[in-house]
Amino acid sequence: MYTTDLRTAEEKAEEARKGVPRSALDTDALEAEFQARIDADAYIEPKDYMPDGYRKTLVRQMSQHAHSEIVGMLPEGCWVGRAPTLKRKMILIAKVQDEAGHGLYLYSAAETLGTSREELVRQLLAGEAKYSTIFNYPTTNWSDVCTIGWLVDGAAITNQIPLCRCSYGPYARAMVKVCKEESFHQRQGYEALLQMMKGTEAQKRMVQDSFDRWFWPSLMMFGPPDSNSAHSSQNMKWKIKRFSNDELRQRFVDATIPQAEFLGVKVPDVIVKNAETDHYDFGELDWDEFMAVVKGGGICASNRIDARKKALEDGTWVRDAASAYAEKQQVATVAAAE
Numbered sequence: 001m002y003t004t005d006l007r008t009a010e011e012k013a014e015e016a017r018k019g020v021p022r023s024a025l026d027t028d029a030l031e032a033e034f035q036a037r038i039d040a041d042a043y044i045e046p047k048d049y050m051p052d053g054y055r056k057t058l059v060r061q062m063s064q065h066a067h068s069e070i071v072g073m074l075p076e077g078c079w080v081g082r083a084p085t086l087k088r089k090m091i092l093i094a095k096v097q098d099e100a101g102h103g104l105y106l107y108s109a110a111e112t113l114g115t116s117r118e119e120l121v122r123q124l125l126a127g128e129a130k131y132s133t134i135f136n137y138p139t140t141n142w143s144d145v146c147t148i149g150w151l152v153d154g155a156a157i158t159n160q161i162p163l164c165r166c167s168y169g170p171y172a173r174a175m176v177k178v179c180k181e182e183s184f185h186q187r188q189g190y191e192a193l194l195q196m197m198k199g200t201e202a203q204k205r206m207v208q209d210s211f212d213r214w215f216w217p218s219l220m221m222f223g224p225p226d227s228n229s230a231h232s233s234q235n236m237k238w239k240i241k242r243f244s245n246d247e248l249r250q251r252f253v254d255a256t257i258p259q260a261e262f263l264g265v266k267v268p269d270v271i272v273k274n275a276e277t278d279h280y281d282f283g284e285l286d287w288d289e290f291m292a293v294v295k296g297g298g299i300c301a302s303n304r305i306d307a308r309k310k311a312l313e314d315g316t317w318v319r320d321a322a323s324a325y326a327e328k329q330q331v332a333t334v335a336a337a338e
């Protein structure tokens with residue numbers, strides 16, 4: 001066969017490995033091979049060929065996810081000093097530390113796609129990158145902290161269990177440990193609420209009030225309705241997403257309403273079990289509120305970003321010290337080898 005392509009077979013293989021195809025023909029072949037691997041449920045690894053769009057959407061989603069973990073520490077972390085008992089304080093400290101760890105895994109996993117953690121954090125602080133809308137709502141009392149565990153971590157698990165089978169290997173593997181920890185978070189929150197519901201009338205009112213304020217925003221964590229979800233159809237083809245926003249939202253409602261009933265809180269009248277579908281109908285969410293919060297109009301939005309900026313500034317000396325120590329170690333290693 002005649003060809004104008006002067007590369008040797010070895011050069012072609014090397015370029016494919018590095019993900020730098022030279023011609024459109026090669027790109028088509030690589031993309032077909034890439035999609036075939038995804039269709040066969042193989043993992044895509046950092047050095048494998050991947051289309052730019054796949055890389056871009058993963059950096060977007062994984063960094064949004066990492067930012068959500070880090071920002072998500074704030075509404076709970078501010079309750080560590082006010083937890084009602086030593087036991088609750090210990091559990092809360094462990095949970096907030098877990099969220100920090102999730103952020104770190106996810107930033108590391110996102111870095112395997114070629115964008116540095118410094119750049120991802122810069123995008124968050126500059127308002128260029130999103131984080132979950134849910135963390136723009138305030139925690140006004142202890143019951144809110146427990147409700148976050150039950151509903152917010154519960155919604156997070158529902159969304160994240162399928163991510164353990166995401167096509168991108170480093171993301172999928174990170175999610176396995178994250179989901180185990182989120183499961184503990186959800187249970188401790190629900191158990192703390194069960195205790196409050198055995199308490200005084202004032203405690204029961206606090207639980208009901210928290211449920212009323214957090215239930216609808218927790219449903220918005222799953223993203224816009226499928227009809228308005230810009231990325232869903234491509235991301236499902238790439239098996240980044242395994243289920244649509246609406247499917248996961250429904251799954252969460254179906255699991256949560258029986259838990260709410262067992263807990264003893266009154267669920268909104270609009271939520272009714274549909275005998276035909278065997279799912280709970282819950283009506284339309286307030287998508288105007290969702291969009292306003294996504295665009296930075298949430299009650300706590302500026303407070304959250306200010307807190308992250310301060311954390312970055314306060315940690316400068318730690319990063320400087322770690323870099324200086326690493327340099328010293330490197331010099332010592334080189335000197336020892338000479």
Ligand code: 3HC
Nearest residue numbers: 061065068130131132133156220221222223229230231232
């Ligand atoms: N908050 C903020 N932005 C949201 C959002 C939410 N709840 N839901 C959707 N969006 C944004 C998307 O990022 C996208 O914005 P962009 O195009 O400007 O980047 C836009 O709205 C359109 O939404 P799509 O449905 O098209 O977007 P996705 O296909 O990415 O789906 C998602 C959204 C379901 C949130 C998906 O990104 C996802 O599964 N992400 C991973 C999980 C995650 O980020 N979870 C954060 C929850 S909190 C958490 O994990 C902390 C834990 O400790 C509780």
